[in-house]
Amino acid sequence: MKTGEARRTALGLAFTSPWIVGFAAFTLFPVCASVYYSFCDYDVLSRPVWVGLLNYQDMVTDRVFWQSVSNTLVFNLMALPIGLVSALALALLLNEPVRLRGVFRAVYYLPSLVPAVAGAMVWLWILNSRLGLLNQALEALGVSSPPQWLTDPAWTKPSLALVSLWGCGNTVVIYLAALQGVPRSLLEAAMIDGASPWKRLVHVTLPAISPVIYFNLLIGIIGGLQVFSAAFVMMGGAGPERSVLFYAIYIYQNAFEYRHMGYASAMAWMLCLLIMALTWVASRLARGFVHYPSE
């Protein structure tokens, strides 16, 4: 018995060893190293110089750091709710017995597959203030001075939110799968009780898919705090007046453009803490709303 268990443990470890080694090399080591670097002045080319808490102190007084935090939060407060709600709305519509559902689903899903760089190119062209499709359409609709999507700092974040909305198809498909798993019996029972469609949605459907809404929210938060490619490609880095200097972009600039690797590591750690904090908040909020089906 004892030997059997030892054998199984050995076997389990052997099978999972690729992950264990990879975890040690590509996650554990970098994370530990980044703790060390965050207390150093380090430019990769020469040895790290120990500076204690200075990088963290600098962060407190670095106005651009705080700007990157607020940019990231503001952008996510804009993009995340709109994305989640639109995706849910589309999924609900697709869940109706419509014809060509497969085609619709494909159409909504495809943009989320488009490489970020290529998508950024297309949107750069659509949002061009003089020649872009969007402003030409707005002008045709009688808007006399349509927004300057890419050059006016007030509009750059909404522009990127629009781009991210285009890629919400992934979320739509996840919702749709969840909706199809909502027990018919529950809905039929509600219908017999004379519940209106709105009531059925609020009292039956949404509670039933609440774990999936929560999942999408978590994924959205974690992904949203790392937004990089679209902003980096479309705005050439930080955008006008640093209006789309997101957290990940500021880390990148410090690490790879300015070579302040120590400062970048300290920032990376703060991001880690931020994600943990937000996840914790989300899980707290979820307690009241998420209903796990009793198995």
Next chain:
Amino acid sequence: MKAAAKPLVYLVLLTGAALFVLPFAWMVLTALKPVDQALGQPHAWLPLRFEAPLGGRRVEVRTGDRVVEPSVVALQAFSARPVVLPARTVWDGAWHPATGAPLPIKVLREIPASPAAPWREILSVSGGESDVVPESAIDSHVSFRWENFPRAVASMRHFWRYLANTLIVCVLNVIGTVLSSAVVAYGFARIEWRGRDRLFALLLATMMIPFPVVMVPLYGLYRHLGMVGTLQPLWVGSFFSSAFSVFLLRQFFRTIPQELTEAARIDGCGEFRIFWQVVLPLCKPALVVVGLFTFLGAWNDFLGPLIYLTDEHDFTLALGLEAMKTSQSGASEWPYLMAASTLVILPVITLFFLAQKSFIEGIALTGTKA
């Protein structure tokens, strides 16, 4: 109630679908336009080809400004190129501009244009010759500039190398991730051992660590290994499995009845043989899903290549596309940029249509089993 709502559902779905497709359409249409038409000369949805008499022959031309009032074609002193000036500003052999002193000119001919019968400046495609002709003399028809695609490939300079590099990275990632993740997932799903669940919880937790957190030290690690500046950092890690794929495959492995593997075990099969010969063949759909997502992830990756690649010959398509945009000529030559973008997007779309079912099922799996 239901009957009234139905058209509304379709209306919303169709409008939404049109909006989602529009960017693709705009991209492809722009990709097929000549540069001047993309820049709004003239505003038109479809790529057009203009033909007009120029230098005694009917040739393809570019269109310039519209002339809607009686004008003259005149030569200014010092300038070899004739210009069009409103007739009301020309008298006594001189042009009287709104600002400044009159300038002596030589009138070549008069143009009887009016709002009802407008004329238009035309320019030969090479830009060498120009003229003014009645708009009625200009023919236009839709003409797609397929040659923009080879031109885009040429202006990206190393397009084929980028493609090869991208494919190398993608294929190695798929092989690495599928093989290693399957092995690891088997260890988590089908073998009971102490500490397994704690380790699996750790694996799930790593999915929350954002890439920017490990970006700097990972760069340092690959630098020590001498891999920065090669494609290796983009795929080496995949041979150590990815948490997401392990999670997906574990879910799938657990659905296979224990009796199947027990029978094999009784027959004296080793654990690896059970994995390889019994479980794996049953899990092909899940492996396909993991392979597809990995391929896409590698194809779309931008930050990784941006950090690790230095030599232009090693670029991937995503990075090459970005480099094309920031290069000197890329800034205004939208049709070539759009053609290149189309080429980068096309394989992804093709892949989707070839494996649509796997995609949708795979995505659904990520959400509902969470």
Next chain:
Amino acid sequence: MHAARCRWSALAALALAVLAGCGPGPSSTGGRVVVSYWEKWSGFEADAMQAVVDDFNRSQGRIEVRMLSVSGVDTKLLLAASSGHPPDVAGLWSENIPDFSEKGALTPLDGGLAKAGIGAERYVPFFWELCRHRGFTWGLPTTPGCVALFYNKKLFRAAGLDPERPPRTFAEFEEMSRRLTIVDIERGGRMARVSFSELTPAERLGRHYTLVQVGHLPQDAGMFLSGWGCWFGARYYDGDRKVVADDAGQVATYDWLRETAQTYGVDNLRNFIEGFGVAQSGQTPFLGGTEAMVVQGPWMPNFIAKYAPGLEWGAAACPAAEGVGGGSPVTLAQCDVVAIPRGASHPKEAFEFICYLQRQEVAEKLARAQQKFTALRSVSPGFIEHHPNPAIGLFLALSRSPAARSVPRLSIWHEYDAELAVARERVLSLRFSSADALREVQERVQWRLDRVMRRWDVVGAERVAEWRAYEDW
């Protein structure tokens, strides 16, 4: 640190034993040493350099230089140097030198230069100094550049200005610029196209017009944007440990930029600019004939020939604000340099190649093909007369002007430049006053400089000792 490296290498070797790796390419072919050379240019400048490289490869049988155009060479080179596989020669800009040398990415050349007999006396002092930092020489000049005012004679004529008389004072420059600005404005129900200088005060204040042509657009100066301060006497840096980003000269510069936005309207300007790409594409307003004057370098005639062959242009020194330059024409100058990265596989052969580029006839051939001039003191007879760039005499004279300036020789110039760009966006959108925007630049750049200096205080002595060790090569 060393132990850690070994351990990781061992682990990597173990883990990756099965996976094939690809090492660097061949370093010699047919007995010739292959020198890899990364050049920042693509296009005609790269072709010009390639021709010189071909000459060098033909001139001897021992070394073969292979040139590669690498976009964004400055960031790439730091990456490559830190990865341990840099090229043997790197074509950089002079403003990279303080940064790259302090970070240990370059090889000091002084020992080799002493042996080869190459020294300051052969070069225009201004450009020689650009190749030096902290007492060492880090690269050799290839083709320097400086900027002048290009103007469109046809547009001058159309505005009633003498096309042979470009502006001589700053006030004149401003006055002409307004006169050369053309707008479409609604007057009594009809659209009228008039010069900005003819608008009534009410129309100017209303700003309800479309810009169809501008006299001069300060934002259209490409890489020289952060250098505008030179024309207003800004100091930028005290040469030691203090950044000077908010002195009267810089504030005057930013007030001038801000005034453009105030005069023409933020939205009007943005609408005018968007739709045009970056500088040097076929769509810059100057090349498109919708900007009458632009500050550009000697390469401009080449772009004119390529994108706007009919454009009738002239060039002159760009006037500076009153009292700046002390009577000499002001210009902003920089220099292309060739340097040898630290860790290059063939530094000796690389050195031989960059020395070859210093020969009078080689440097002049390159300069002619790049439409530029050389950093050498002597100019061969006929160089100006047979030069393809008709304005080369002007540029040569400007580059020797006592009022020629360079951007500050500061290792954090890249960040300084980025901060100045943000301040520019802020004043151009009229959201900040010049003083406020620049105060933040001052704070941030000084903060960065303090950090860099503190680091230097710790590792500087080690660095200098390393550089000394190179002196006998």
